[in-house]
Amino acid sequence: MKIIVCVSHVPDTTTKVNVAAxxxxxxxxxxxxxxxxxxxxxxxxxxxLKEKYSGEVIAVSVGSDASKExxxxxxxMGADKGILIKADKSDTFAVAELLxxxxxxxxxxxxxxxxxxxxxxxxxxxxxxxxxxxxPAATVVxxxxxxxxxxxxxxxxxxxxxxxxxxxxxIISAQKGLNDPRxxxxxxxMKAKQKPIEEIAATASAPRTSVIxxxxxxxxxxxxxxxxxxxxxxxxxxxxxxxxxxxxxx
Amino acid sequence: xxxxxxxxxxxxxxRKPSFEAIEAATKLGASSIAAVVASASSASVxxxxxxxxxxxxxxxxxxxxFGEYSSKAAAKVIAEAAKAFNADVVIIAATSRGxxxxxxxxxxxxxxxxxxxxxxxxxxxxxHATHPVYAGKANVTMEVTTAVKVFSTRPNLWKAPKELSTNxxxxxxxxxxxxxSDFSDRTKELMLSQGKLDVAExxxxxTGGRGLKGPENWGLIENLATSLGAATxxxxxxxxxxWRPHSEQVGQxxxxxxxxLYVAIAVSGAIQHLAGMSSSKTIVAxxxxxxxxIFAVCDYGIVGDAFEVLPxxxxxxxxxxxx
Numbered sequence: 099m100k101i102i103v104c105v106s107h108v109p110d111t112t113t114k115v116n117v118a119a120x121x122x123x124x125x126x127x128x129x130x131x132x133x134x135x136x137x138x139x140x141x142x143x144x145x146x147l148k149e150k151y152s153g154e155v156i157a158v159s160v161g162s163d164a165s166k167e168x169x170x171x172x173x174x175m176g177a178d179k180g181i182l183i184k185a186d187k188s189d190t191f192a193v194a195e196l197l198x199x200x201x202x203x204x205x206x207x208x209x210x211x212x213x214x215x216x217x218x219x220x221x222x223x224x225x226x227x228x229x230x231x232x233x234p235a236a237t238v239v240x241x242x243x244x245x246x247x248x249x250x251x252x253x254x255x256x257x258x259x260x261x262x263x264x265x266x267x268x269i270i271s272a273q274k275g276l277n278d279p280r281x282x283x284x285x286x287x288m289k290a291k292q293k294p295i296e297e298i299a300a301t302a303s304a305p306r307t308s309v310i311x312x313x314x315x316x317x318x319x320x321x322x323x324x325x326x327x328x329x330x331x332x333x334x335x336x337x338x339x340x341x342x343x344x345x346x347x348x
Numbered sequence: 349x350x351x352x353x354x355x356x357x358x359x360x361x362x363r364k365p366s367f368e369a370i371e372a373a374t375k376l377g378a379s380s381i382a383a384v385v386a387s388a389s390s391a392s393v394x395x396x397x398x399x400x401x402x403x404x405x406x407x408x409x410x411x412x413x414f415g416e417y418s419s420k421a422a423a424k425v426i427a428e429a430a431k432a433f434n435a436d437v438v439i440i441a442a443t444s445r446g447x448x449x450x451x452x453x454x455x456x457x458x459x460x461x462x463x464x465x466x467x468x469x470x471x472x473x474x475x476h477a478t479h480p481v482y483a484g485k486a487n488v489t490m491e492v493t494t495a496v497k498v499f500s501t502r503p504n505l506w507k508a509p510k511e512l513s514t515n516x517x518x519x520x521x522x523x524x525x526x527x528x529s530d531f532s533d534r535t536k537e538l539m540l541s542q543g544k545l546d547v548a549e550x551x552x553x554x555t556g557g558r559g560l561k562g563p564e565n566w567g568l569i570e571n572l573a574t575s576l577g578a579a580t581x582x583x584x585x586x587x588x589x590x591w592r593p594h595s596e597q598v599g600q601x602x603x604x605x606x607x608x609l610y611v612a613i614a615v616s617g618a619i620q621h622l623a624g625m626s627s628s629k630t631i632v633a634x635x636x637x638x639x640x641x642i643f644a645v646c647d648y649g650i651v652g653d654a655f656e657v658l659p660x661x662x663x664x665x666x667x668x669x670x671x
Contacts, residue, residue: 306460326652
């Protein structure tokens, strides 16, 4: 089975977001970048399928040389090789299109990726790839079984799950809960340094969206703090009244 | 401006976030609003529900294969309806299904797309759409530069019109050539957890953190949730410890929520958690550590032991709600 995992390089979840001087982007100063956490589930699932059915796992990313770090992390987990599509990301559609152009030449049986990148949180790439590659896709998947040439995926939806049958090759976006990603061992981190990363130079097509500004949400909070001081009943009554009469939410 | 809204159906009803999109469309200055339903459920029932204020036209598709939902086929139906209606804008509520459909429709229409929009501002023919990024730590305001524009709107932020319109919407059945390959993904089964509200949709959420010490104490959270009619949420620490399923996790690697009331119990308020709930309308925090970061973002807080406060608060809220 040939499996492609699309990975992205994103600011760590502990990042405090500061807006850059251009007012449109995050200020990268002091920000630590990591392999997108949802992509770890995708890489893990690919490795488990390879262990079961044999085959090859290729990690693909779009971006600058820095994105090699994300690929390297996937290689350290156990992926066989990497592909870096070197291009400026003009917008999300352009990234999906760059990925699709490369994936078309690869003939994968399965394409895996995280359900969203934790930077722009758009959840756009998997559905866009589905259309661009004319492949079935299931997103936000928490369980995946392969039965012959059919993939059976469970997608998380409001209040439960949906069971989806897809003809392969297909695209699956991973949600937390799909598996427990492995930590790369030290020998595997060393081995990953020797694994090949192919570089493909590409040009993104014209963007379909443009960023006008980035800013931080400023919401004024009332900040009324009550102290229990030995009388939990009194503060509980007080809070219930405040929620009822002042905030009017109950 | 012609605006097409996708009406998402579940178990024979159109879901609330789809109706909320009507207000978003009105805010954008729609001159004509149409809806599209891609479902095998009785068209007449759905059309009855679809006759809401402002809807001039309803596009349907008459195809028994929609008995099993297919994302690919639904995207094709929406895109064809957009063409038939000469839509300038397509709005799809950012539900689980909508987040999957909207990018597909955008690709089909060669349209730019902004996901999970929380606010629109309109200046002449220019639309600025704001969507939260970095799990809500920042907002990005975007402009779509293509002629046709696709947006998904975050649920719970717009009001669904209450009144059914007395005007009959005209119904047009789309004639499409859908072949088997258009149904290459099929939803076989919807498995709902019985009687449980989902954090992603709930109007009130009560979230428990690791300060509750163990899963055996979760009943305190559930009792308060029941008295408020709330869904229960969990911090990442609680999910990682295996007390609660990840479908309840609120935060950067869980769900981003914006309920009317968010109650955080024994949650310290790590930056990843705050990112996922800071757009809630009213935030309440209960924690015995007066220095917990959650107090910096709350409207009302109680510094005290959750084990002591929760039973009293549940009782007090029951009293308020009874009157």
